Amino acid sequence: MPELPEVETVCRSLRQTVVGRTITAVEVRLPKIVHRPEAEQFCQLLKQQNIADVARRGKYIIIKLEAKQALVVHLRMTGKLLYESCEIKPQKHTHVILSLDNGYDLRYDDTRQFGTMDLVPENQLQQLPGLNALGLEPLENSFTLEAFSNILKGKHQKAKSFLLDQRNIAGIGNIYADEILFQARIHPEDTTSLITAPEDVEGLWFAIRDRLCQAVDHGGSSIRDYVDSFGQAGRFQNYHKVYGRAGQPCITCGSMIESIKISGRSTCFCPNCQPRRVSAG
């Protein structure tokens, strides 16, 4: 479910609610969600800590604590961070509960149990596996056309694989990869080495920012599970042009949207609007 726009929406909602609060109690109901430290120590270390800030890097949520520790949460497919009254009964898939000092809880809920939590000293964030290998942050000012061109240049991946590879650009998942490639009129199986024309490179760079920004503005996309920390669904699914539209006519040209598999991921595209590039010769 959650890609950059959804994770950003969760972070924004958490900033309104949990920053400044104190964690009064911690309950880990499914220990495997907590990677480090071991669950018992995790609870001990979090208790009585004050929440200083909430940040995002790629698809990671970083809850910063005043004692210079950071709680790093990855939602994977079905994870949710919910801000709920402690009087509401925890659900079947509520795995971690942080009780706050105002009668509310910050709860981690995850049907498929793929998500992770790590509590690390803030100065060791850069060593956390996964977080330490992330590429450019696409909504930051540092994501310039030049920086983007430089990473594109050295790669020989399929365009779709390039966008999904978190070491290149952080935060893009299956939905937005398809939407970005449609806007940039690039075939998902074209290798990045074919994307050399300046207008193509700039078009792709622009599409990345544009699709992600638009999605953030609409509170992300809710396909099945995603909600923000208030339990609110996103609205950007209403603006998807190719994702989930296989067999339906293209919004731009009326051709049938096709669905193929690229490294196991379903990929929707318009064969007319996104023609294959052919290498010279």
Next chain:
DNA sequence: AGTCAAACCTGGGCGC
């Protein structure tokens, strides 16, 4: 270096 399949899990949707 790049690609792919499998693994981690539960639940929804489909065909029979």
Next chain:
DNA sequence: TGCGCCCAGGTTTGAC
């Protein structure tokens, strides 16, 4: 109603 199968927004690992 129920069973079996396939599918799902992510990441890591190991094999080719």
